[in-house]
Amino acid sequence: MNVYLYSLLALLGSFSSLSIAAVNIPLDSAVFARDREVGSTTNWKASTDSQVVWARCSYEVRSTGSVNGPLVPGFSDVYQTNNPGIGVRFRATSWDAASVQRTLPFDVSGIGASCSPNADVGKNMRATAQLVIVGPVSSGTITTFPAANVTYRDKKTRGVMDIKISTVPTIKASTCDVGGNIDVKMPDIGLNRLTEVGSNAGRTPFNIGMNCDPSISVHMVITDAQNPGNIGNVLTLSSDSEATGVGYQILRENSPINFGPSSSIAGALNQFKVVSSTGSTGGRYIIPFSIQYQRTASSRPGTGTANANAVFTMSYQ
Secondary structure: OOOOOOOOOOOOOOOOOOEEEEEEEOOOOEEEEOOOOOOOEOOOEEOOOOEEEEEEOOOOEEEEEEEEOOEOOOOOOOEEOOOOOEEEEEEEEEOOEEEEEEEOOEEEEEOOOOOOOOOEEEEEEOEEEEEEEOOOOOOEEOOOOOEEEEEEEOOOEEEEEEEEEOOOOEEEEEOEEEOOOOOOOOOOOOHHHOOOOOOEEEEEEEEEEEEEOOOOOEEEEEEEOOOOOOOOOOEOOOOOOOOEOEEEEEEEOOEEOOOOOOOOOOOOOOOEEEEOOOOOOOEEEEEEEEEEEEEOOOOOOEOOOOOOOEEEEEEEO
16 A cells, blocks of 8 residues: 655745725714805814724835715815715825825825834724815705725735715704895985985985894895896986986995895805804894985986885805
8 A cells, every 4th residue: 555645835924914994984063154155164073983904014005095976066175965065075094194184085105104124014094074165055964975985005905994974964054034125214305405416315224133043244235126237336216216317325334335246155246244243142133224315417306206126135154
């Protein structure tokens, strides 16, 4: 009988395996002024956990961060949510600079911290996220966020960090409640009080009252309802007026207001501030104005009724 002996060569070594983990970011609910400037953000919110990735020190590691979702038009790093006025931005650590975070998307390579050649080293990878205003804010909950991840590779894939928003943040759009139309009864005046072009008479005070949410500043644009393209400071008489050669000026702090478009966008033409800040409690605010006649024609004005309409648009920033 022949006996055959086989030798078994055991190859023992250590090489770190693929790690896959999710890091969770608990984004907080937020209160935004409805018309706050596009690009405004919440503070960065950090993940509650981290992903440990191992690789060989002598190997260059490529870190690729990506977001699986549509970009907000006009932004290179802000992605859409189900709230059309709110986007999300992500940051995460790359292998070459684990002590800082880069904004996604990114694709970078580097060896990072030095250590013994051919030794394995592990690094903690983390992520953060923030909400970004990308348009007019509407109240509601954000239930849909894009998926994001970072992949770390040397000669093979070493780790995948999935980034997830672990909460359903509620968004409140702060505004003011303005009650109804405002009718201003102007006094009857004689033409002898309007002696020349640009002369004024009959100044009459009126107020705009409003109840406001906390922590917003309030701006306003007044629009000439008869002539919306009017950017001067004399309000056009409506078509049912009998008088001619006169108009109205609306004044704030004794200065005539220039009219502008009916727009709540921050920085709209001839927009002006009426409340610097509603503070931490908000409440009731009374905004004083006045209105006066102004003669607009060099020829003698025509007598009769003088009616006009203006529209005021609030912007909450």
